[in-house]
Structures are given as structure tokens and as C-alpha cells.
Amino acid sequence: MLRRGALALLVPLRRRSAMATPPDRRFVVELASSELVHFYLSNDDDNNHRAPPRCFLPRPGRCYSFCLPAAGSPRERVRAARLHRLLQRRLSQEQPFGAGSAALALLSYSPSREAALERGFLVQDERRAPETERSLEELLRHLLPAPVHLAVYEVAEGGEVRCALWRLDGAAQDRQLVRRARVVAEEEPALHSACAHLLEDAVFRSRGAARRVLEECTSLIPEAKAVLDLVDQCPQHPKKGDFPVIVIEGLDATGKTTLTQAVKDSLNAVLLRSPPPSVSQWRKIFDDEPTLIRRAFYALTNYILASEIAKASSKSPVIVDRYWHSTAAYAVATEISGKVQNLPPLHHEVYHWPEDLLKPDVVLLLTVSPEERIRRLKGRGMEKTEEETELEANTCFRQKVEESYRRMENPTCQPVDASPSREEVLKAVLHLVKNQCHLP
Numbered sequence: 194m195l196r197r198g199a200l201a202l203l204v205p206l207r208r209r210s211a212m213a214t215p216p217d218r219r220f221v222v223e224l225a226s227s228e229l230v231h232f233y234l235s236n237d238d239d240n241n242h243r244a245p246p247r248c249f250l251p252r253p254g255r256c257y258s259f260c261l262p263a264a265g266s267p268r269e270r271v272r273a274a275r276l277h278r279l280l281q282r283r284l285s286q287e288q289p290f291g292a293g294s295a296a297l298a299l300l301s302y303s304p305s306r307e308a309a310l311e312r313g314f315l316v317q318d319e320r321r322a323p324e325t326e327r328s329l330e331e332l333l334r335h336l337l338p339a340p341v342h343l344a345v346y347e348v349a350e351g352g353e354v355r356c357a358l359w360r361l362d363g364a365a366q367d368r369q370l371v372r373r374a375r376v377v378a379e380e381e382p383a384l385h386s387a388c389a390h391l392l393e394d395a396v397f398r399s400r401g402a403a404r405r406v407l408e409e410c411t412s413l414i415p416e417a418k419a420v421l422d423l424v425d426q427c428p429q430h431p432k433k434g435d436f437p438v439i440v441i442e443g444l445d446a447t448g449k450t451t452l453t454q455a456v457k458d459s460l461n462a463v464l465l466r467s468p469p470p471s472v473s474q475w476r477k478i479f480d481d482e483p484t485l486i487r488r489a490f491y492a493l494t495n496y497i498l499a500s501e502i503a504k505a506s507s508k509s510p511v512i513v514d515r516y517w518h519s520t521a522a523y524a525v526a527t528e529i530s531g532k533v534q535n536l537p538p539l540h541h542e543v544y545h546w547p548e549d550l551l552k553p554d555v556v557l558l559l560t561v562s563p564e565e566r567i568r569r570l571k572g573r574g575m576e577k578t579e580e581e582t583e584l585e586a587n588t589c590f591r592q593k594v595e596e597s598y599r600r601m602e603n604p605t606c607q608p609v610d611a612s613p614s615r616e617e618v619l620k621a622v623l624h625l626v627k628n629q630c631h632l633p
């Protein structure tokens with residue numbers, strides 16, 4: 194594995210084995226079941242008795258892993274994120290490695306946080322086919338800057354997992370064995386390894402932070418310039434008017450569109466939605482981009498919406514379909530792999546409202562049971578049959594979005610049971626709004 198990670202392992206390791214301290218780089222891979230497997234590479238002379246990780250290796254197959262170089266500046270991060278997405282597509286959609294192969298997300302991190310987080314992939318090859326290794330090498334030599342480190346894993350006799358780390362240099366066929374190691378299980382860190390990087394990569398807590406990312410995209414995505422132009426026309430600190438601003442949040446199909454329309458009619462309010470129509474034409478383009486760029490886009494659309502909220506709330510109540518909490522909750526839920534337990538803890542900064550964004554008066558979170566939500570999705574024409582694993586992954590994702598919403602602070606998202614009839618949900622919401630806001 195893994196470029197800088199591998200070097201970090203290698204050089205200090207020779208010294209370390211004498212001192213018997215563990216190597217610093219750790220790896221975590223997300224299995225199709227959403228479970229995370231943590232492991233590291235241990236030298237044979239490291240006198241530890243750790244077991245191999247719960248197996249990510251298909252037997253009698255082989256696995257391969259590699260990481261992209263860590264990125265620092267916004268420019269490097271934009272380029273690395275696009276390269277990662279390109280690799281992801283080549284590895285999963287185009288299926289260059291045929292049946293029996295799968296590409297899983299891999300993170301390489303340092304428990305002491307001394308080294309940067311690196312993102313990569315672990316390719317499982319059930320068939321142990323020589324062409325898998327050849328195609329993978331070719332792909333990496335073609336797309337990644339040399340030298341690339343490729344780790345090859347196999348189960349040895351006695352159930353040990355062994356890894357050979359290869360260094361691929363620029364020229365085709367040129368590869369050198371860097372080291373052989375035992376692969377051993379690592380305990381799960383208290384905090385998911387991606388948590389420390391959420392504020393740089395996914396949850397932008399100021400207009401400037403999101404802006405810097407889109408600025409680096411203008412030569413790659415012309416629409417980024419158009420979004421920036423719109424943001425720049427908005428005042429830096431728009432002021433809310435005297436009328437209440439009510440935001441409705443919730444997962445897809447919880448009834449936001451239905452409810453916001455009804456509240457609008459009942460309160461004679463202005464209905465706004467996020468992203469606003471002025472940018473929604475570009476949504477498809479940004480949805481197709483990697484997290485870093487996609488989340489920066491959504492973050493900025495909230496600032497455009499804020500200036501519309503400011504204007505409208507000086508004349509009438511405003512009801513808003515999704516706002517900042519959606520941006521943050523979806524970003525956290527997509528970045529934190531595995532189960533809901535892996536989310537950043539309560540009061541983590543990702544759950545705080547950005548200081549420079551206009552705050553609403555009330556935020557309500559519509560919740561329905563998973564069964565009712567599926568019923569509503571089907572009513573809207575969702576496919577009836579889904580792969581079991583997809584459903585499971587969806588369940589995890591849904592739980593993470595909803596739990597992130599529930600952890601939001603200042604303003605919090607107040608849950609509202611949206612399972613009853615449309616009329617009853619509207620009545621409950623109007624009751625809450627009337628209790629909490631001054632309605633002229």
C-alpha cells in the first residue's frame with residue numbers, strides 16, 4: 194500500500210522493530226455488509242501475538258490494496274478527489290476484473306494523527322486470476338503518479354494472512370518487492386478514522402471554506418464559476434426579517450414537499466426550497482462529482498438561499514424545504530462508513546450551525562418508520578425488488594442521516610412523527626410553530 198503510507202511504515206520500521214513499537218499506519222476496509230475491518234502490517238520479528246483480521250480475503254482468493262497520495266491544499270484535494278472517483282468508477286462500474294472481484298473502500302490512517310489520511314481501495318479477487326493483478330497494475334501505472342505501492346494479500350497455511358508490498362515504478366513491468374509482512378487485526382479506534390477530516394473534506398463550516406473548493410474547480414467544471422458568481426452577489430451577513438422562518442428536514446419521502454405546501458397555504462407563507470431554483474439546474478452536475486466538490490456546492494447553495502430567506506421574511510412567514518442540516522447530515526452519513534455507532538460523538542463540531550449562515554427560528558425533523566417510508570417510496574414508483582445487501586446498506590445510511598439530524602445543535606432539529614395522516618401532521622406542525630414563533 195501505499196505510497197507515503199508505505200514509506201512511513203518502512204523507514205521507521207527497521208528502527209522500530211528493535212524498539213518493539215508498533216508501526217504507525219493502520220488500515221480500515223468497509224465490507225459489503227457495512228462492517229469495518231481494522232488491520233495493520235506487522236514485521237515477522239515483531240513479537241506480537243495478534244490474530245489475523247476477521248477475514249476480508251475471499252478463500253482461496255487474493256486481495257490487493259493501494260492508496261492515493263494524501264492531499265493538502267484545496268487544489269490538491271480537488272484533484273485527488275476526482276482521481277479517486279475515476280478509480281472508483283473504473284474499479285466498480287467497468288468491472289475490469291470480471292466476476293468474483295469487488296472493490297471496497299479502504300482508508301489508511303495514523304492513530305497518532307501524525308500522518309495524513311489516505312484513501313484507497315481493496316480489490317477482492319475470488320478467482321485469484323493472474324489477469325486481475327495485471328489489469329490492476331496497468332490501471333495504477335496509468336492513473337497514479339509513480340511510484341505506486343501495491344499490497345497483495347493471501348491466506349497462508351494455518352490461516353495467517355500474509356502481505357507482499359510491491360513498488361511499481363513508471364516503466365511497465367518494473368516492480369520491486371518492498372517487504373513481506375503479517376497482516377494482523379487492530380482494535381477499532383474510539384473515533385472513526387474519517388472523523389478528524391470531516392471538516393476539511395465534507396462539512397464546510399463557513400462560506401469561505403466551501404468557496405475555496407469551488408474556486409479550484411472552475412477550470413474543470415464551468416458551472417462552478419456560475420455558482421460562485423451567484424454567491425458573490427449575496428450579502429455576507431443577510432439579516433432575517435420579523436416574520437418566522439420554519440425549516441422542514443427529513444429523509445426523502447418523509448413528507449416534506451406535502452407538508453411545506455400545506456404550511457404555506459395555512460400560514461400564507463413564502464415557500465423556499467434548498468437548493469434554490471437559481472442553482473438547481475446544476476445539481477445533476479455536482480451530484481456526479483466526488484464528495485468534496487458535491488458538498489461544497491450544497492454548502493454554498495445554503496448561502497444563496499439565506500439571502501432569499503432574509504428578503505422574504507421581511508414580508509411574510511417563510512417555510513423552507515431542507516437547509517443547512519440536510520447538507521451536514523448527508524455529508525456526515527456518506528463520509529462515515531459502517532454503522533450508526535461510527536458517527537462523530539454528540540457535540541462534535543460537524544453538528545454545529547455555521548456562524549456566518551442566517552439561522553431559522555424553528556427546524557422540524559419529519560420522521561416515519563422505515564416500513565412507512567418504503568411504502569411511500571413505492572407509492573412514488575420505486576422499484577419493488579432490491580438486493581438484500583443494498584437494502585441493508587440503505588438502512589445503515591438512513592439511520593446515520595437521521596441520527597446526525599438528531600445530534601444537530603443550536604438550532605436543534607425537533608422531531609415530529611410524520612406517520613399519521615397529512616391533516617394530523619399539519620395540525621401537529623402548526624401547533625408547534627404557533628407555540629414557538631410569534632405569528633403576526
Ligand SMILES: Nc1ncnc2c1ncn2[C@@H]1O[C@H](COP(=O)(O)OP(=O)(O)O)[C@@H](O)[C@H]1O
Pocket residue numbers: 443444445446447448449450451452569570572573611612613614615616618
Ligand atoms: N402524512 C402522510 N400520509 C401518507 N402519505 C403521505 C403523507 N405525507 C406524504 N405522503 C406521501 O408520501 C410520498 C412522499 O411525500 P413527499 O411530500 O414527496 O416527501 P419528500 O418531499 O420528503 O420526499 C408522496 O407520495 C406523498 O403523497
Ligand SMILES: Nc1ccn([C@H]2C[C@H](O)[C@@H](COP(=O)(O)OP(=O)(O)O)O2)c(=O)n1
Pocket residue numbers: 444445446449467468491492495515516517519520521523
Ligand atoms: N440544503 C441541502 C439540500 C439537499 N442536499 C442534498 C442532500 C442529499 O444528498 C440530497 C437530498 O435531496 P433529495 O432530492 O433527495 O430531496 P427530497 O427529499 O426529494 O426533497 O440533497 C444538501 O446537501 N443540502
